[in-house]
Amino acid sequence: MPILEAKGVRKVYRGDGVETEALRGVDLKVEAGEFTALVGPSGSGKSTLLHLLAGLDVPTEGEVFLDGVRVDRLSRAARARLRLEKVGLVFQAYNLLPVLTALENAAFVLEARGVERRVREAKALEALAALGLKDKAHRYPRQLSGGEQQRVAVARALAAEPLIVLADEPTANLDSRTGLALVERMKALNEERGVTFLFSTHDPRLLAHVRRVVRLEDGRVVGEERA
Numbered sequence: 001m002p003i004l005e006a007k008g009v010r011k012v013y014r015g016d017g018v019e020t021e022a023l024r025g026v027d028l029k030v031e032a033g034e035f036t037a038l039v040g041p042s043g044s045g046k047s048t049l050l051h052l053l054a055g056l057d058v059p060t061e062g063e064v065f066l067d068g069v070r071v072d073r074l075s076r077a078a079r080a081r082l083r084l085e086k087v088g089l090v091f092q093a094y095n096l097l098p099v100l101t102a103l104e105n106a107a108f109v110l111e112a113r114g115v116e117r118r119v120r121e122a123k124a125l126e127a128l129a130a131l132g133l134k135d136k137a138h139r140y141p142r143q144l145s146g147g148e149q150q151r152v153a154v155a156r157a158l159a160a161e162p163l164i165v166l167a168d169e170p171t172a173n174l175d176s177r178t179g180l181a182l183v184e185r186m187k188a189l190n191e192e193r194g195v196t197f198l199f200s201t202h203d204p205r206l207l208a209h210v211r212r213v214v215r216l217e218d219g220r221v222v223g224e225e226r227a
C-alpha cells in the first residue's frame with residue numbers, strides 16, 4: 001500500500017471571478033521509504049499537490065490517501081489530527097509562532113502530541129543543532145534572519161520524527177553550508193529511520209540524492225525518472 005496517493009486529482013481555485021485549474025487529473029503513488037522530488041516550472045502545480053497530500057486543502061475532484069486513510073473526506077479537524085501524528089510540513093506559509101522561541105517552536109509539534117517537556121526539548125535542541133542553530137535556540141523569530149527562521153521550521157518538522165515529510169522548496173533561501181547540512185539530515189532520516197520524503201525543489205544538491213523525480217507541467221504529471 002502506498003503511503004501517499006493521489007487518484008485522478010483535479011484542483012480548481014476560484015476567486016474574484018477567475019478560475020485556475022491548478023491540477024488537471026494527477027495520479028501519483030509514493031511508497032514508504034521513498035526520497036522523491038517533484039519538479040516542474042513555476043505554476044505547474046507542485047505546491048498545490050503537496051498541500052492536498054498534506055490534507056491542508058481538499059481536491060475539487062479525485063481522491064487523496066495518506067497512510068491508507070482517505071483524507072479528502074475527513075473534516076478539517078480530523079485532517080489536522082492526522083497531520084499532527086504522521087506528517088512533518090516544511091511550507092513557507094506555515095511559519096513560526098512569533099511568541100515562541102526557536103526551541104519552543106521546534107518542540108511545538110511534540111508538545112501538541114503530549115510529549116513531556118524534557119524529552120521534547122532534547123529532541124528539538126538536537127534538531128536545531130543539526131541545522132546549525134544551537135546557539136540561537138532561545139531567540140524569538142523576529143530576532144532571526146529569514147533563512148534562520150526557515151531552518152527552525154525545518155527543525156520543527158524533523159524533531160517530531162514523522163512518518164512522512166512533505167516540503168515545498170526546503171532548501172530555498174538557505175546558504176550553501178546550511179543547505180547541505182539540511183540535505184544530509186534529510187537523507188540520514190530517510191536512510192536510518194525510513195522517513196518518507198516528498199519535496200518540490202530546483203536545488204541540484206538535493207536532486208543529487210533523490211532516487212525518483214516526478215515532473216509536473218501545467219497541472220499534469222508528464223514524466224518520471226528513477227536513479
Ligand SMILES: Nc1ncnc2c1ncn2[C@@H]1O[C@H](COP(=O)(O)OP(=O)(O)OP(=O)(O)O)[C@@H](O)[C@H]1O
Pocket residue numbers: 013014015020021022040041042043044045046047048049
Ligand atoms: N490560492 C490560490 N488561488 C488561486 N490560484 C492559485 C492559488 N494557489 C495557486 N494558484 C494557481 O495555481 C497554479 C499552480 O500553482 P502552484 O503554487 O501549485 O505551482 P508551483 O508549481 O508550486 O509554482 P512555484 O514553483 O512558482 O511555487 C498557478 O497557476 C497558481 O497561480
